[in-house]
Amino acid sequence: MASVVRLLAGSSLVPPAKSRLRGRSALCCRASLRGVGSNSTSTTTSDQRQLVSSIDELTLGRVDVDPIAGADDRVVITTGDDGAAEVEKLQAATDRAQMHDIIGRQRDNWNHLLLHSTNSLALAACAMAALAPASTSLLALKASAGALLASAAVTMAAVNRIQPSQLAEEQRNATWLWRQLERDVRATLALSGASSSVTNGDFFQEAMDRVLALDAAYPLPLLPGMLEKFPDIVEPTRWWPEKNPARRSASCNTTRHGARRVSVAGDNGWTLELEEEMRGIARVLKAKDEQEYLSFGKAVLTLNRGLAVAGPALAGTAVIAAAFIGSGDTGTSWASGAAVLCGALAAAVNTVEHGGQVGMVFELCRNVTGLYRKIQDDIEDNLEEANLRRRENGELFETKVALQLGRSPSDLRQFKGMASPSFRDEDIRNFDGELF
Structure with a gap:
C-alpha cells in the first residue's frame, strides 16, 4: 500500500x-x-x-x-x-490527472464542433426549403432539405443526450482534484520522510479511498459509466470518501462537555469560540448557500431539459413540413415556410443550449454545492473528534476554510453567533461565497 x-x-x-x-x-x-x-x-x-x-x-x-x-x-x-x-x-494512477485534462479538452472540442456542424446542417436545409418552390429542381432540393434536417434532428438528439459541455466541466474539475491529491501526497511524504507516523496504514488507506471516490465521482468512460445528465434529484457532487462509520460513532458517543472543557484550554489551536464559529459557518452553508445553488441548479436543469426536447422536436417538424413541399398549389407555401421556420428555430435552440453551455452551468452548480458540503463535512469531522490533539490545528483549519470561501479569517468570526439554536434559519444572512 x-x-x-x-x-x-x-x-x-x-x-x-x-x-x-x-x-x-x-x-x-x-x-x-x-x-x-x-x-x-x-x-x-x-x-x-x-x-x-x-x-x-x-x-x-x-x-x-x-x-x-x-x-x-x-x-x-x-x-x-x-x-x-x-x-x-496501479501504475495507471500516476497519469490520471493528465488523462482527465486531455479528455476534458477533447470533449470541449466536441461541443464546439458539433454545435457548428448541427447549425450548419439546419440552416443549409432551411435555405434549400426556401428555394425549392421556385426552383426547377424541386425534387432534388426537397430531398436534400429533408435529409439535412433529419441529420440535424438525429445529431441534436445525440448531443443533447451526452451534453459535451457538461462532460468537459466534469473533467476540468476532476483534473484539479487529481492534482490536489498528488500535491497532498507528495507534500506529506516530503515532510515526513520515512517516519512511521505518516507511513502507517491509515495514511495509505485514506489516499486510496480518495482515489476510489474520485473515480466514482468523475468517471473517464463515456459509455458505459457516464453520469446522469438529467437526474430526477439534484444532489451535490461528492468526490471525497465517507468517514469511517466506527470512528464517527465513537466520536458521537463522546460527551460534548468533556470536549469543550479541553477546548477552552486552547489545545492544538482550538478554543470554544473557534468551535462556535465553525458551527455557525457550517449552519450558514447548509441553510443558505448550498440551498441557493441547489435551487439554481434545478432551474438550470429544467431549462436544459426543455431545450434538449425542443431542438430535435423542431427539427423533426421541419422534416415533416419539407416532405409536403410541392405537393400542391395550396400546400407549397405553408410547407416551405414551416420547414424554414422550424429549422431556424431548431438552430436557435441548439445555439442557446450548447453555445450557452447550459449543461456546464448545471454541473458547475453541483460542484459548488459539493464544495460547500465538503467544507461542512470537514468541520463536522473535526468537531466530532473529542481528542483535540487528533484534530487539525485550529488556526490552520480556520485559515483553510476562509481561503476556500474567499474570505479572511476575521470575516468568519461574525458567524459565531449563528451557531446558537435561538438564531433562526430565516435570519441567516447571505454568506455570498466567492470561491468561483
Whole structure:
C-alpha cells in the first residue's frame, strides 16, 4: 500500500531493478535537493522545509516540465519484492490527472464542433426549403432539405443526450482534484520522510479511498459509466470518501462537555469560540448557500431539459413540413415556410443550449454545492473528534476554510453567533461565497 501512495507523488515512477533496499523504502528525487543527503534517515525541521522548497523549485523552475502532470518531476521508488506487485498493479494512477485534462479538452472540442456542424446542417436545409418552390429542381432540393434536417434532428438528439459541455466541466474539475491529491501526497511524504507516523496504514488507506471516490465521482468512460445528465434529484457532487462509520460513532458517543472543557484550554489551536464559529459557518452553508445553488441548479436543469426536447422536436417538424413541399398549389407555401421556420428555430435552440453551455452551468452548480458540503463535512469531522490533539490545528483549519470561501479569517468570526439554536434559519444572512 505504501508504494501505491508514493506512486501518486510523481507523474512517472520507476522501480529500479538493480538496487533494492530490503528494509525501509527509499524515496529519492532525480534532481539533487539542497541540504538533504541521500543516506539520511532523519530530517530536521529546517531540512524538511528545504526539501519542500526544493521540490517546488523543481516543479516551477524547470523549462521542460509538463504543465499538465509534471512529467519531469519523477520520483524513483526503491521497494522490496513485495511492493513490486502493487507498483505494477496501479501504475495507471500516476497519469490520471493528465488523462482527465486531455479528455476534458477533447470533449470541449466536441461541443464546439458539433454545435457548428448541427447549425450548419439546419440552416443549409432551411435555405434549400426556401428555394425549392421556385426552383426547377424541386425534387432534388426537397430531398436534400429533408435529409439535412433529419441529420440535424438525429445529431441534436445525440448531443443533447451526452451534453459535451457538461462532460468537459466534469473533467476540468476532476483534473484539479487529481492534482490536489498528488500535491497532498507528495507534500506529506516530503515532510515526513520515512517516519512511521505518516507511513502507517491509515495514511495509505485514506489516499486510496480518495482515489476510489474520485473515480466514482468523475468517471473517464463515456459509455458505459457516464453520469446522469438529467437526474430526477439534484444532489451535490461528492468526490471525497465517507468517514469511517466506527470512528464517527465513537466520536458521537463522546460527551460534548468533556470536549469543550479541553477546548477552552486552547489545545492544538482550538478554543470554544473557534468551535462556535465553525458551527455557525457550517449552519450558514447548509441553510443558505448550498440551498441557493441547489435551487439554481434545478432551474438550470429544467431549462436544459426543455431545450434538449425542443431542438430535435423542431427539427423533426421541419422534416415533416419539407416532405409536403410541392405537393400542391395550396400546400407549397405553408410547407416551405414551416420547414424554414422550424429549422431556424431548431438552430436557435441548439445555439442557446450548447453555445450557452447550459449543461456546464448545471454541473458547475453541483460542484459548488459539493464544495460547500465538503467544507461542512470537514468541520463536522473535526468537531466530532473529542481528542483535540487528533484534530487539525485550529488556526490552520480556520485559515483553510476562509481561503476556500474567499474570505479572511476575521470575516468568519461574525458567524459565531449563528451557531446558537435561538438564531433562526430565516435570519441567516447571505454568506455570498466567492470561491468561483
